[in-house]
Amino acid sequence: MKTVNILAIETSCDDTSAAVLQNNVVLSNVIANQEVHRRFGGVVPELASRAHQQHIIPVVDQALQLANIHKNNLNAIAFTRGPGLLGSLLVGVSFARSLSQVLNIPLIEADHLNAHIYALFLDKPDKVFPKPQFPFLALLVSGGHTRIGIVRDFLDIEFIGDTIDDAAGEAFDKSAKIMGLPYPGGPEIDSLAKTGHISRFRFSKPVIPGYNFSFSGLKTSFLYFIRDELKKDPGFIQKNLNDLCASIQHTIVEILLEKMKFSTKQTGIKNIAVAGGVSANSYLKKVFHEWGKKEGLEIFFPDRGFTTDNAAMIGMLGYLKYNKGLFSTLDVTPYANNDK
Numbered sequence: 001m002k003t004v005n006i007l008a009i010e011t012s013c014d015d016t017s018a019a020v021l022q023n024n025v026v027l028s029n030v031i032a033n034q035e036v037h038r039r040f041g042g043v044v045p046e047l048a049s050r051a052h053q054q055h056i057i058p059v060v061d062q063a064l065q066l067a068n069i070h071k072n073n074l075n076a077i078a079f080t081r082g083p084g085l086l087g088s089l090l091v092g093v094s095f096a097r098s099l100s101q102v103l104n105i106p107l108i109e110a111d112h113l114n115a116h117i118y119a120l121f122l123d124k125p126d127k128v129f130p131k132p133q134f135p136f137l138a139l140l141v142s143g144g145h146t147r148i149g150i151v152r153d154f155l156d157i158e159f160i161g162d163t164i165d166d167a168a169g170e171a172f173d174k175s176a177k178i179m180g181l182p183y184p185g186g187p188e189i190d191s192l193a194k195t196g197h198i199s200r201f202r203f204s205k206p207v208i209p210g211y212n213f214s215f216s217g218l219k220t221s222f223l224y225f226i227r228d229e230l231k232k233d234p235g236f237i238q239k240n241l242n243d244l245c246a247s248i249q250h251t252i253v254e255i256l257l258e259k260m261k262f263s264t265k266q267t268g269i270k271n272i273a274v275a276g277g278v279s280a281n282s283y284l285k286k287v288f289h290e291w292g293k294k295e296g297l298e299i300f301f302p303d304r305g306f307t308t309d310n311a312a313m314i315g316m317l318g319y320l321k322y323n324k325g326l327f328s329t330l331d332v333t334p335y336a337n338n339d340k
């Protein structure tokens with residue numbers, strides 16, 4: 001098999017990332033987090049674009065150095081075309097287009113959401129990870145999306161379910177914000193929930209038919225619940241923080257699990273994968289593995305480092321497209337949402 005060196009760039013939201021892959025093996029995966037957004041309680045698009053401009057060259061340099069690959073030995077450059085923040089995507093797209101022209105190597109666009117799923121096929125130089133067999137069901141849970149897909153083959157995903165309002169990641173982030181926790185709320189809730197009781201507070205789950213999700217009702221009922229309790233006791237959040245985190249996390253995970261139970265029953269598919277930022281959640285991982293064990297299902301999560309936004313997953317999708325000669329032209333522009 002030919003050895004292919006790919007440089008990948010990811011700039012869809014608030015992390016600037018560059019990775020170097022040799023086939024599906026991640027030689028380096030550098031992620032520069034943008035601290036600038038934290039005091040605003042969410043991502044400020046204008047600031048994100050500016051931070052990407054500052055970070056992109058040092059991040060790419062570092063990725064090449066860590067991988068010990070000279071830029072002249074790259075076979076292709078892959079980048080995130082969308083969906084994401086347009087100003088942020090533009091930085092990565094422009095950089096990738098220029099580098100492709102200067103080095104005279106193919107340019108490969110990657111869809112950020114599909115790439116999250118292909119993160120399951122990455123390996124490290126010293127570690128080969130277990131991989132799902134086709135076809136498998138993919139639950140994609142990120143900050144902006146919650147989807148269920150049937151993955152029939154490489155580059156062949158059919159999405160059968162989507163959220164009709166908020167995403168699972170948003171449910172974590174907004175609940176955290178209501179409790180006064182910093183952004184992003186998912187990891188904060190995950191760690192605070194570890195010493196809390198999952199059934200201390202009960203929140204109603206939405207009744208949505210089929211494969212689709214809804215999270216906005218949960219967020220609203222959480223908001224009203226907290227508001228009412230604060231009226232009775234201003235110290236309510238502080239006194240109950242761990243239980244609140246465990247209970248809201250449990251409800252979000254239950255909503256996801258119920259849809260996946262329905263999907264496996266409907267499709268008969270027994271290989272299940274979870275991907276996207278929320279797949280870093282330790283409770284979700286535990287609950288899904290327990291379900292898999294009980295039902296005889298194979299459950300897969302990407303390696304921890306490849307769950308939240310990273311360029312390695314963009315490189316993986318880039319590698320799959322490279323093998324099929326699916327290249328972009330130099331006039332390619334980003335897309336902000338899936339409608340392109």
Ligand code: KG4
Pocket residue numbers: 013141142143144145168169170172173184185186187190276277278279280281282307308309
């Ligand atoms: O995939 P991702 O990094 O970016 C998008 O494509 O949106 O996902 C970000 C989302 C955020 O909502 C963040 O709170 C959530 O993933 N997240 C988590 C955890 N780590 C990140 N949610 C729950 N538990 C975590 N440990």
Ligand code: ZN
Pocket residue numbers: 112116142143276277308309
């Ligand atoms: Zn993402």
